[in-house]
Amino acid sequence: MSLERTANPGASRPDLLDPATLAQLGGIELLARGVVEGFLMGLHRSPHRGFSAEFAELRAYRAGDDLRYIDWRMYGRSDRFYVKQFEEETNLRAYILLDVSESMGWTSSPGALPSKLWYAKLLAAALALVLLRQGDAVGMAAFHDRIVQRLQARGGRRQWHEVVRRLRPLEAEGGTSAERALRDLAVRLRRRGLVILLSDLLVATESTRTALHFLRHRGHEVLVFHLVDPGERELPPASEARFFDPETREELLVSVPAIRAEYRRAVATALVEWERALKPQGIDYEVVDTDQPMSLALRAYLRKRERLG
Amino acid sequence: MGALSPLFFWAAVAVGVPVFLHLFQRQQAHRVAFPALRYLERTEREHARRIRLQQLLLLAVRSAVILAVVGAGARLFVRGRGSAHPPTALAVVLDNSMSSGLVVGEARALDQLKRLARRSVAAASDHDRIWVIRAGEPWLPAVPGGPDEAREIVDRTGVSATAADLSEALARAIELVSSAGLLTREVHLLSDLQASAFPDRGTMPAGDVPVVAWAPRGDPVINHALTRVLVGGGLPPLAGQRSDITVDAAQGAPGDTATTPVRVVLEGRVRGAGAVAPGGSLTLPLPPTQAGWMTGYADADADALRADDRRYFVLRARPAPGVALAGDVGTFVAEAVAVLEAGGRLRRTDIAEANVVIAASGEGMVDMRAAAAVLLLPPEDPTLLPALNRRLQESNIPWRAERVDAEGEATLEGIAVPDVLDGGRARRWYRLALEGDPSSPTQTLAQVAGDPWAVEGTDRLGHRYLLLASPLDAASTSLPLSSAMIRFLDWVTGAWAAAGGQLAERVTGEPLSAPRDADAVRLPSGTEVPVDGTRMVTATGEAGIYAFLSGDSVVAYEALNPPPRESDLTKLEPRALEGAVGSRLTRVGREDEWGGAVFRARQGPELGRWLVLGALVLLFAEAVLAASGRRTRRGRDEPAAEAARGAR
Secondary structure, X not given: OOOOOOOOHHHHOHHHOOHHHHOOOOOHHHHHHHHHXXXXXXXXXXXXXXXXXXXXXXXXXXXOOOHHHEOHHHXXXXXXXXXXXXXXOOOOEEEEEEEOOHHHHOOOOXXXXXXXXXXXHHHHHHHHHHHHHOOOEEXXXXXXXXXXEEEEEEOOHHHHHHHHHHHOOOOXXXXXXXXXXXXXXXXXXXXXXXXXXXXXXXXXHHHHHHHHHHHHHOOOEEEEEEEEOHHHHOOOOOOEEEEEOOOOOOEEEEEHHHHHHHHHHHHHHHHHHHHHHHHHHOOEEEEEEOOOOHHHHHHHHHHHHHHHO | OEEOOHHHXXXXXXXXXXXXXXXXXXXXXXXXXXXXXXXXXXXXXXXXXXXXXXXXXXXXXXXXXXXXXXXXXXXXXXXXXXXXXXXXXXXXXXOOOHHHHOEEOOEEHHHHHHHHHHHHHHHOOOOOEEEEEEOOOOXXXXXXXXXXXXXXXXXXXXXXXXXXXXXHHHHHHHHHHHOOOOOEEEEEEEOOOEHHHOXXXXXXXXXXXXXXXXXXXXXXXXXXXXXXXXXXHHOOOEOOOOEEEEEEEOOOOOOOOOOEXXXXXXXXXXXXXXXXXXXXXXXXXXXXXXXXXXXXXXXXXXXXXXXXXXXXXXXXXXXXXXXXXXXXXXXXXXXXXXXXXXXXXXXXXXXXXXXXXXXXXXOOHHHOOOOOEEXXXXXXXXXXXXXXXXXXXXXXXXXXXXXXXXXOOEEOEOOOOOHHHOOOEEOOOOEEEEXXXXXXXXXXXXXXXXXXXXXXXXXXXXXXXXXXXOOOOOOXXXXXXXXXXXXXXXXXXXXXXXXXXXXXXXXXXXXXXXXOOOOXXXXXXXXXXXXXXXXXXXXXXXOEEEEEEEOOEEEEEEEEEOOHHHHXXXXXXXXXXXXXXXXXXXXXXXXXHHHHHOOOOOEEEEOHHHHHHHHHHHHHHHHHHHHOOOOOOHHHHHHHHHHHHHOO
């Protein structure tokens, strides 16, 4: 099935498709472009559309719109009020940090639900495209115990292809040492910019938070996408199971029915703790469920981007 | 608590399944890759105690469910006063001995015991095995059966004239109920608890088998009983000679001095009457009779226990014994024999036909008939002693007579001195010495100055002998010159010689040996019973005259009377009852309490319904416990979930 030929109404808005369906439509490059274009198309109806010097499009006037942007010519021709919208101009340098540790390759429903890594790669490509279309420079780095892929931040249409090319071969492997990767990156980034972390945050919590604070302290804007598989929020239906961590190989024998509710609360609490630890430091934190459409994550980025001006 | 189907308890091993699963199966749980292990660890760490408690609760609930189902399957019941009981091997020991015929008030003791036995039977079920053991008729077989058969046996039971041995009856009951193969055993002891019925006190014959005993309280009963009837001092009377009969009365209660009127009836005619005090004796003369069998009884006035107020006897008047004199027995002996012959106390015969031979120096012993007895007199002349000793040796008599140099006069003495020799004196005697080991027991009847004077025994041919140490002349003893000489020779030819044929009193319950030519026995009730191949009559529970028949002719009679001890109605001391019965004794003193006291293993209502209900409740509890981890607790989960959503 290709993106162009699908009869599904959602196909015109790939950003609204659930990831399981989306994963069947094509490769990262195609999907990311479809997602971004669908997402941007939807933004025409968004009240949060930004303004800039370069004209982008017209839309119908609504109460509260700034009268300075009314297109009087269109009014003369159509007897209706339209306001002009402009693309923002920026020289933002964005760095996308992608966690490719082994835990990212896990999915709770193999064959039905894509892995966190697949989701993260697609989201990274989409974000890169959006950033590049806004005229920003985009760089990326993939890491597990160490940085395994790195691309300097640049602007331009070719950069996105480079990003996609670097993303495509990445596989989930190794443990996670987000702290080291973040600190390494903080040292390397001389200009302030936007750092976007895509990770399941199954990491050394305190040191990772410290590293993120460090980034923030160096003047970077930080946006954390916490990727969560729905199977991580809810234990599988089993009576007794021996769970093991594919990264650390640790095992734990659990009576699932006895612990299910407490586990659910523990996950929710852990997410809240991440938010409470990051938000006061000015770090945006967004939980992204890998069974949810990608537009939710993109909107989160957009909110962040609007605040950056 | 008890169970009707205890084999089902084997299913309780199923409890091991949840325990096994809890302890071991968890180790075999399947492995699941799960990156978010840290959240699990955190949850386990924070809730470990509650989780363990919940798992233990689950284990306990699951085990309890299995146990409840097992209990329902085993048909558990609460021991109590309900109407049902588990299948029980029951022995009803019904004491129908003579004392059970005691009439107290208007009721006979046995009727009350039978009424209680019927209550036991009525409380029994078709699943029980019941033996009715009639303690007064121990020769009767106890056949296991159901309530109907037991009731029939109880109805048929009458008062026996025998004494009961309750120790033996209890031991027999325990043996029977133990052989039934049923887990629950019980003995019901229905008796007047006579002390004499427990010869083996303190041995607890019932052991740990539950025994429910009828033990009412009551005042002691005064019983006037005849305990013995003796004709002719135990010897059959001589035909045509007068004899006598002695009737003994039982010891009365302390302070009881009331005499009991007694009549003696012989061949249907009253032959004498008198009165006897408690513990005393009454001797009445009997008129001369013809040779042959005669039956009779001594009868006292009826009291509360009728069965021991009459005692039966039989006698067979015998002809005068034949006596022969061998050798020179002396003038005094010859004259005394002549006097006795003239009085009809004996008759003179040849040695070969004599019942008693009076032999001087052992002469004529070789010619005696087999059943004859011999009075051996030593010679006056000591030079003839070797001849006596030689004949003693030939007859295998171990005594030898030796000359004694010392002379004097001494009184005959000794613990076995016959009355007729009491007060007699000896002036000259030989020393009787034992030589070698006697082949048969000997007894010294009288001594003089420490030496044996009169010894008795049996020679190699079975002849009874009485050997004196002095010849019966005036120079040797005081006997020839006194009236004791006649009485002594009458005693020798009568009582002593006939000692083997003394009349022995027989008691009921004692087996009777049928005479060789008898083919049937007529019981006191008039029932005629053929004599079987054992030649023994064991059904001797009736007191009275047993007649052995050969065709239509009576060949012998036997009189059976109740054992004298059965007339002693003294009850066993209550504190001694447990030792005489068993360790798990239950006493019942009131008749209306009997039905509720028997069947100690009786169950209340079965618990099956409650156990099943309990199992269902436990299953529900198990489901709630097990699902507690799956349920969504909106009140507790929502804040965190909301917070998590807010984090997006």
